[in-house]
Amino acid sequence: PNTRVTSIATTTAAVAPTPIQLNMPSPSGEQLKAARLAAGLNQAQAAELMGFSLQTGSRGGLQSRTWQALESPTDERNMQGPVFAMFLLLTGQHPDYTLAPRQAAPVDPAGATPGN
Numbered sequence: 001p002n003t004r005v006t007s008i009a010t011t012t013a014a015v016a017p018t019p020i021q022l023n024m025p026s027p028s029g030e031q032l033k034a035a036r037l038a039a040g041l042n043q044a045q046a047a048e049l050m051g052f053s054l055q056t057g058s059r060g061g062l063q064s065r066t067w068q069a070l071e072s073p074t075d076e077r078n079m080q081g082p083v084f085a086m087f088l089l090l091t092g093q094h095p096d097y098t099l100a101p102r103q104a105a106p107v108d109p110a111g112a113t114p115g116n
Contacts, residue, residue, distance in 0.1 A: 024081030032079055039091035043067045050087055051065045 005054075027035070036046045044054055047064030057063040069075045088094040 029071045064069040
């Protein structure tokens with residue numbers, strides 16, 4: 001299913017917020033796997049990045065059964081669209097947006113803080 005989320009973009013001016021429409025479809029297992037591989041991550045690394053639980057596998061390494069199921073072509077579960085959008089953002093693959101640090105507030109040389 002496609003999920004639409006409306007977020008609010010604000011500016012420092014006293015202008016009404018402008019809603020941003022984001023289309024965030026759920027990926028197929030193949031799309032999720034392709035995005036993970038493009039990011040250079042194994043399943044355990046991708047699962048850890050997104051906060052999924054990890055277990056010790058039969059060969060002693062870490063694995064995520066949840067991530068395996070999400071990539072499986074035979075499992076009916078799909079990652080939710082907003083979660084996939086965050087994965088794309090975190091791995092620098094989102095087609096429209098990038099994550100960037102907030103710019104620090106300007107420092108007043110007199111020592112006063114903005115808004116006080």
